[in-house]
Amino acid sequence: MSASLKNQFDSIIFDLDGTLWDSTGNVALAWQAAINEVDYIDELMTVERVRSITGMTYDSIFDKLFPNLTPSQRAEVQTLCGKHELEILHQKGGELYQGLDETLNQLSKKYKLFIVSNCQSGYIEVFFKISQMEHYFIGHQCFGTKGNPKAENIKDIVTDHNLKAPVYVGDTMGDYDSATKAGVPFIFADYGFGKVENGQVATISNFTGLLEML
CATH class of the missing domain: 3.40.50.1000 (HAD superfamily/HAD-like)
Incomplete structure (x- = not known):
């Protein structure tokens, strides 16, 4: 160099x-746990999806991931994802x-x-x-x-x-x-x-x- x-x-x-x-594996687990708590999303959260939005602001992430949700639904999912994310990362961390x-x-x-x-x-x-x-x-x-x-x-x-x-x-x-x-x-x-x-x-x-x- x-x-x-x-x-x-x-x-x-x-x-x-x-x-x-790299925390994407455990973030994906956390966001999937959040998705499982609501009845208006039927999709999987993968490591690839998490990596695809890395670097975006936290608000913009959920606009891109869930464009078809109502503002109130998106806000609920974002709150749940944030909660689970911190909880799981406190336990498992990242690489x-x-x-x-x-x-x-x-x-x-x-x-x-x-x-x-x-x-x-x-x-x-x-x-x-x-x-x-x-x-x-x-x-x-x-x-x-x-x-x-x-x-x-x-x-x-x-x-x-x-x-x-x-x-x-x-x-x-x-x-x-x-x-x-x-x-x-x-x-x-x-x-x-x-x-x-x-x-x-x-x-x-x-x-x-x-x-x-x-």
């Missing part, structure tokens, strides 16, 4: 799903990507680390509980906090923590678009769930690749 990005940044902002861990602890440990010695995700409130806290890696991060922001899109939450992190040269690491085109709107360079994690063809300052094929690059 190129060493051209060394000493260019003072901070790293991470996406969560598809970048730090941490290989080398996560070691890599964050080394990066935290040189950079300020943050998380910005489009998840619901409480989700990042579950990740911290399962991974035991909260101590590496200075702050975090999510869609559920203020209902703002990811670009605005990235801007908030940059402003609130007076970051001078941040970089964002994510795995979807939505992540790239959000970072670009926030004026932050983007590193593409191609081991995740999405595709970014161009525009990124670098691409990593595994999480530990950040150590050599940064």
Whole structure:
């Protein structure tokens, strides 16, 4: 990997799903449990369906997954999914990507680390509980906090923590678009769930690749 990005940044902002861990299997179980509680949905929630909406805001996810429901039905399902999701992930968690602890440990010695995700409130806290890696991060922001899109939450992190040269690491085109709107360079994690063809300052094929690059 190129060493051209060394000493260019003072901070790293991470996406969560598809970048730090993969929780899609247990999220699918949780959402299926929610679906089973209502009598107006007769379909299966698969890992593939969950991955197809990863990176979208929590509200937009349910608009896309259940376009034929009434607003009240969709709101009910979203509430049930959110409840089951946090409950199951508290128990089962997600799959941490290989080398996560070691890599964050080394990066935290040189950079300020943050998380910005489009998840619901409480989700990042579950990740911290399962991974035991909260101590590496200075702050975090999510869609559920203020209902703002990811670009605005990235801007908030940059402003609130007076970051001078941040970089964002994510795995979807939505992540790239959000970072670009926030004026932050983007590193593409191609081991995740999405595709970014161009525009990124670098691409990593595994999480530990950040150590050599940064």
